[in-house]
Amino acid sequence: MIPPSFEYLNPSQISEAIAMLQKHGEEAKILAGGHSLIPAMRLRLSEPNYLIDINGIEGLDYIREDGGQIRIGALTRETELEESEVIQEKYPLLLDTVKMIADPSVRNLATVGGNLAHGDPGNDHPATMLALRAVVEVEGPNGSREICIDDFFPDFFTTALEPDEILTEIRIPSPPPGSGGAYLKIERKVGDYAAAAVACQLNIDSTGTIQDIGIGLTNVGSIPIRASSTEELLKGKNPNDNMIEEAGRLSAADSEPMDDLRGSAEYKRALVDELTQRAIKLSLQRAEGSR
């Protein structure tokens, strides 16, 4: 299907793009990688009168580690994340995640910022960023503000962005030595949304005790879910197999899946249970390896 007509706007500065958003409000959409927006337009799920293409704005595309954090420009392509040396060396959770997003040609255009700003609980980065305790920076007419990732997804396909704000950067605390992470996703085929997926990021001390842990769940609720009960169970513990089994059960209880073509709610809860256990074990292994 051919998308509905729209006016194409092509700003070269963020301030210009924000002014366009102020002028056109809810009638405008930001075009980044376009791989969620254009299919939605073709299906008439989205019919913006104005498309603001931010691809011509310089300086939104970078991966920089400084001051104890990694900063990812919102327009960074998934492929750039996948090929980044610092991501390959220090962020196994992000590397796992990006490899499970769509397929290589889609990843050449799809952006990290778009994956978050679309607000789709089926997207993969939201759970990843919950596990990594990321903060996003957004820019609007009154300057920039930071939003904790836990506050970024208030409702189904809804974000904390105001209509005249643009997501500009994702900030993730650099993992200390003894950190590991993993993203495990069950999909029916390459390019599908997850039937369920689990993101885990943790840090252990020299005795193997978990100092910090973050767990995010993909596509098992109307928003991306933090598995808080699992995190509480494991923080400060040196987990044995029984405890990891309990962790799986708690994550499944924190999830709120619905029956759909990808499986029954019961099946998806079973996936969350099993994937949580595997993600924790793999993260622990990787944490041992990084110490």
Added chain:
Amino acid sequence: MSKYSVTIEINGSNFTREVDSRLLLVHFLREDLQMTGTHIGCDTSHCGACTVLMNGRSVKSCTLFTVQANGKSLKTIEGMENGGALHPLQEGFHEEHGLQCGFCTPGMIMRGAELLEKNPDPTEEEIRWGISGNLCRCTGAVNIVKAIQYAAEKMQKEAA
């Protein structure tokens, strides 16, 4: 709605046209320029039949507006042969029987081109992941993998 002027370099030549904002790149190639080597399969960015290279990267031209390609450099299947000589990938698909109906072939070849550019000596697994966004409903992909391996070998010999 007003028209937008675009200039796009395609297979080494510049094309300047007035287009609608909503004109998808694949329709621009096939209908405005009559370059019908790029195919439309699923029309939903899943199958990869419409894959072309934009600034050297494989993209699905069914999920890109023509205005987004303004000022960019494209390569399509029509640009792969060189003075009548087949590109090693085209030769590989011929030699290894990497197609049956041929509908997915242009996309497979363009995707294979970026894959080999970045990774001249891929493993079978890397090839399979590399073409995971391109679907073939005939071959089961076995001979497509062999075709890309054939091209990889030939291109490495040529480079040596």
